[in-house]
Amino acid sequence: MLLEGIFDASVSVAESTLSEDIATLYPEERVAMVGAYKRRIREFTAGRSCARQAMKQLGLPEMAIPIGPDRAPIWPRGITGSISHSSTRCAAAVARHSDGIKAVGLDVEEETPLDAFFAEEICTPRERDWLDQQPSGRRGRLLKAIFSAKECTYKCQYQLTRRMFGFETVHIELSLAEEAFAAYFHVDVPPFRLYDRLNGSIRFRDGHVVTGMIVR
Template sequence: MIEELLPPRVACVETTDDHVVTLFPEERAAVAGAVEKRRREFSTARWCARQALRRLDMPPTPIVPGRRGAPSWPAAVVGSITHCAGFRAAAVAHQRDLLTLGIDAEPNEPLSPGVFETISTPDERDEHRMLGKFGSVCWDRMLFSIKESVYKAWYPVTHQFLDFAEATVRIDAERRTFHAELHAPPAHVSGVRVAAFTGRWAASEGLLVSAIAVPSRRYLPTAHEDRAWPVARAGR
């Protein structure tokens, strides 16, 4: 499901079942005091990450949460992990192809009372009223998923916190794309000015998913990629 939102050069593995995986000592330490549910999510997400890395011809390696929970990927690799009830996924790519990557999955259910007002800007609340006519998508939860993807794409390359109010998202319900304008000071990463993100979203089988993949300056999309996937770009 998420794989369909990403370019072919991204290796994505997702599952609706929990898998048994032998964790590295560092990974076991990271969830030593966690409840069983959290350990299952963590372990299966690492299983997804190992399978995805294998597709890049990369060996298994510890994927340990770092500061603010961001996974620590091998050198020269960018990636993102997500999990929610009944779904886990990981996506990875070579740094030579992508500058950054962010994915998120959420249940297609309304947010708890009061949460939408906390995560949204006035413009987003106005848009939410307009989106209600488009299908059975819980648009408040969709916005939350997109902002999670934005943060997952932003933090690994800037190491700066981004509050919910520091991104204003516009959702295109018909094209199933989105644009996030960032209100934090722009970051310059590998010669790319990061001030906005574009990405894609989907809704299916009770899930909402969103994805951002920003190409590096060295990325040269093939003709097939140009036709099949509108490349998400950081703001210039």
């Protein structure tokens, strides 16, 4: 499984290949797919299916997970979660607020290296300096890891802040030997403050980079 070991037992996970069975969607979900491209429908449908499977594993009933005006999932009361997909796989992570989880972040990316051109957009100067010190053959893969960690952090914090921001807002430090990363805020994003740290997990598995994070 892509998500094995990413979260502790308080978080329920599920994953699948992409699906075209739109019949599995609730009416309030299906309306968001009107006029959508086939690929988007597959991603959305698989994501909702994974989320409901994860909810079921927590002993929760199946419920709709509509899209809000900000395009983020609207989770049922008392639940937090995150959904991500690559071009072939989809995964979801779900947890209860009553188990002490305030927010969950998850990102799944193909492990294909990113061109160095994108480092200017994705990375802070400190991250670029770190990349420059790594073996040249690994830099594209590590850049993809930084990208995934930032996407994961953004998804996690957004559930608490409702703030959109760019890649420059957080700095990532990878600890690949420990399969972990740390994200540091460069500015205040209430309730997070300058230099606040969020911790996450990272795995390179089955041709993918997978990152996960929770806030208690």
